[in-house]
Amino acid sequence: MRLFLVILPPLLLVSVMLGIWRFKAAQDTSEELFDRSLLSAALAISRDVSISDGDALSPSTRSFISDAGGGEIFYHVTGPGGYYVTGYAYPPRSEQAVNSDLPSYYLADYRGEEMRVLRMTESKTIGNLSGEIVVTVWQRVSDRQAFARDLALRAIALMGGLIGALTFTIWFGVQVGLRPLNDLQQAIRRRSPDDLGRIRRPVPTEVAGVVQTLNRLFGQVQDSIESHQAFISDAAHQLRNPAAALLALAETLPDVKDPAERALREAELIAAARASARLADQLLSLERLRYGYDGAMTRCDLNVVVRDICQRLAPVALSRDLDFSFEPCPEPLWVNADHVLIGEAIANLIENALRHGGPSLTKIAVRILHEQDRVVVVVQDDGIGIPFDQADVAFRRFSQLRHGEGTGLGLAIVEQVMRTHGGSARLEQTEKGTCVRLELPAAALPLAEEPAQAEPE
Structure with missing residues (x-):
């Protein structure tokens, strides 16, 4: 689980960042495509107006401006001298100066809605009049955003599905990859406390060093236990004789009536007790030095x-x-x-x-x-x-x-x-x-x- 949680959060973070980038990219791409569709619509309207002398638009142009991907396209055309030719009566006006030589894009408010507007000027001949005609086309920004949001959500849904599949794949891979460790854990758990032998089962290369360290530790623990057992056995053997001598001297002391003999036995008993205490003190000192010295240098x-x-x-x-x-x-x-x-x-x-x-x-x-x-x-x-x-x-x-x-x-x-x-x-x-x-x-x-x-x- 720890390994899975280490892998998954960075993956989710990258996915979120990728989703945000994809949403922004979808908006930018849609804006560019929709602006190009506005320009295509303006060129088609300008062509039809020139061909029909302003009477009507071709069926293909009408179909294009009514079924554009970013929503319905509105238009307004004025001919030479600024007189009205066709389209909606009043186009959106820009609050800033517009370059009349190149197609100009701007945002404007039209009947309470925000619009994306394209204004284009071309030299044309309508009937017997020649001069500049101005074609203005616009489109609802809300329709554009809805279309872009739909594209982004589809991309995010696709990435979500991919992340879900990848998460399942990682989880499955982690489980399969760590299965030898789980088997090793179960094998060690089934061992008895007295079994300190080497681990001989095959393990992945990545944990071979850990197993070697465990084997070395088991060997050191085994040696320590054997050393303690040998010490206890030796100590018991060494203490048996002084203890038996003390007991023998103590048992014979009440039967001694002669004061001189009694004093001699008492001296022997004291000497034996001192030797026994000296032996016990040396044993404890040796063990403290070997395994538990905590004195101050x-x-x-x-x-x-x-x-x-x-x-x-x-x-x-x-x-x-x-x-x-x-x-x-x-x-x-x-x-x-x-x-x-x-x-x-x-x-x-x-x-x-x-x-x-x-x-x-x-x-x-x-x-x-x-x-x-x-x-x-x-x-x-x-x-x-x-x-x-x-x-x-x-x-x-x-x-x-x-x-x-x-x-x-x-x-x-x-x-x-x-x-x-x-x-x-x-x-x-x-x-x-x-x-x-x-x-x-x-x-x-x-x-x-x-x-x-x-x-x-």
Whole structure:
């Protein structure tokens, strides 16, 4: 219907304009033809008057002036000297001067009616008199207009019939042309919500791109659903063990009578609860980053953000007699970021090194670099390390290269934080330990800190 309504109004507008033009053209054409008929009648009357010496008009001339297309023609003839020869006694007079040398047309009032008048002067001989005779013929304007209106209405009726036929043809063509889309709509409507397969039925070339886009969207939705299902399955599996441990510790606690043993069990219960809460918090954080992050990005100096995290975790590293160092960039490094998420990512890398570095771990180094339009954070340790060929596995959710503490979410959260900020996270080859490189796009310098241009000498 929309397509039909888009096509039809311009067509109707053109038809109306064409009808108005046709009406005007019919009027102009009829005026020209009727004026020529007046001239023909005047010439015929002048000829008959000259032949019959003013006595009578020929039958053909009488028939012509009585049956003219624009209505009856009236006439008046005066001979040499201005004496009356034949016709009606008093012709219509023009209010303006009339050229006597050429046939002159004008409008005049005759007995209360508007008339179209032709006055023509010729040199003739009537009887024994020679001189100029004046032939005046006139016709009712209302008869002319009625005749022209009849011609125009016939043309408009014909155009109306053509427009009606064309409208039906357009409607039929639109219905037939869009029938494949209607069939496609019915086929999609009959699909179940679980059917996200590709649309394989043939479609018109004009909508092939739309169908390809739908197929791509269906594939993305399918991948998203499978990802969510895998996450729910993994999360349920990962939460089952902490929940079972909490339940077991809670069930054994009432039976413990020894205060020292009870305090130990309570500490274990608190540690298990903290680990479970930490796992749930990491799961929620990861999903929010992947599908629903709506936090505000602010302008911050990455040196300050990383320094605060290092100061918070330094006591833990130093308590284990580790060499813990932080090397900031000499200049401020401005980034547009959520400083809480960036801090969480850096903290995860340092905690991973502390937790999984093993007994060979002796140092952890954090460096910040500025490379062109990128800001780089490097966290390196000399512990057991992650094999470089297993980097993809290390960044997957719930993946653990070795059995031990941890949920397998730390590096996955780090990578997702970097993606959220338009950056990246990757492992770099190193002789010993693990080296993780984080990259973020640098922000423009504040106006107050832009380097001043040297003035010309």
